[in-house]
Amino acid sequence: MWWKKNRWKIIVPVLVLIVLAASFWYGGSAPGAGGLVQDDSRIPSVAPAEPSAMPGGAPPDGQAQEVITGRPKAPAEAIPSHETASPYTDAKPASSPDNAEQPSSGPSAAPVTEPTPCPTMEVNPETGKDKYLTDPVPEGKPLPVEPQDVKIGTTAYTCTISISCATILDNLDLCDPEKVELVPEDGWILKPTQVTLYEGESVFNVLQRTCKQMKIHMEYENTPIYNSAYIEGIHNLYEFDVGELSGWMYKVNGWFPNYGCSRYQVKDGDVIEWVYTCDLGYDVGGGYALGT
Numbered sequence: 001m002w003w004k005k006n007r008w009k010i011i012v013p014v015l016v017l018i019v020l021a022a023s024f025w026y027g028g029s030a031p032g033a034g035g036l037v038q039d040d041s042r043i044p045s046v047a048p049a050e051p052s053a054m055p056g057g058a059p060p061d062g063q064a065q066e067v068i069t070g071r072p073k074a075p076a077e078a079i080p081s082h083e084t085a086s087p088y089t090d091a092k093p094a095s096s097p098d099n100a101e102q103p104s105s106g107p108s109a110a111p112v113t114e115p116t117p118c119p120t121m122e123v124n125p126e127t128g129k130d131k132y133l134t135d136p137v138p139e140g141k142p143l144p145v146e147p148q149d150v151k152i153g154t155t156a157y158t159c160t161i162s163i164s165c166a167t168i169l170d171n172l173d174l175c176d177p178e179k180v181e182l183v184p185e186d187g188w189i190l191k192p193t194q195v196t197l198y199e200g201e202s203v204f205n206v207l208q209r210t211c212k213q214m215k216i217h218m219e220y221e222n223t224p225i226y227n228s229a230y231i232e233g234i235h236n237l238y239e240f241d242v243g244e245l246s247g248w249m250y251k252v253n254g255w256f257p258n259y260g261c262s263r264y265q266v267k268d269g270d271v272i273e274w275v276y277t278c279d280l281g282y283d284v285g286g287g288y289a290l291g292t
Helices: 002-026 166-170 177-182 203-214
Strands: 156-164 188-198 218-223 228-234 247-252 271-277
Touching (some): 166 271, 203 218
Parallel strands (some): 156 271
Antiparallel strands (some): 156 188, 218 228
């Protein structure tokens, strides 16, 4: 009789205790709960980052993540430099797969220019000449520039060039009879003409290209002893065709250089004149150039 009246007072507390015990046990707080086998299949695995995704690159969202802790990495400016340095010596920036050096285009970038050779002339005190048998150049006149020391550039300038054999008109009696018909009536083989020259070119370079473009015959010989080309003939008029003292000479801006045409470096605006002499330069005002 007593059980019937009080059974729910006993059953309810017991059920509550059973529920609490079950929650305590399966919630992992009971002694020995840490020894239960964990089902790893329900936990997403985290793969270690590849070296190429390390400090050299960044995740798509722009916020790098710590591989070990999973916490957001602090901004680069807040991390000491020794911590932001890549441990991979061959790491490549994400913006440059080939790690190629890109030219600077900023306002502070300075153009790279080739050094211009500074001509010098070393005269042997015993001979009074340089190693190519050249007498000292008069003060204020351009020094010779050796062809092997010059690199022809791509910057274009202009100069004026002309070719004249007018002196032959006064010496037709000395001219080879087979060559008389080659002498123009006015003496001009090429009247003063403005042509293109490139940085570093010599008088010889300009003459050679001009004759080729104008279809004018020109023949020369390289003379190593003088480190220059020697012009033997132009327009089929050669040295000695008008006597033993005849041949071709050149002058630049009115001056007859005392060295070969391959060693005279032309400047923008120069005036080059090739003239035929019948008297070793004296009939054209350049006898001194031959050292006489």
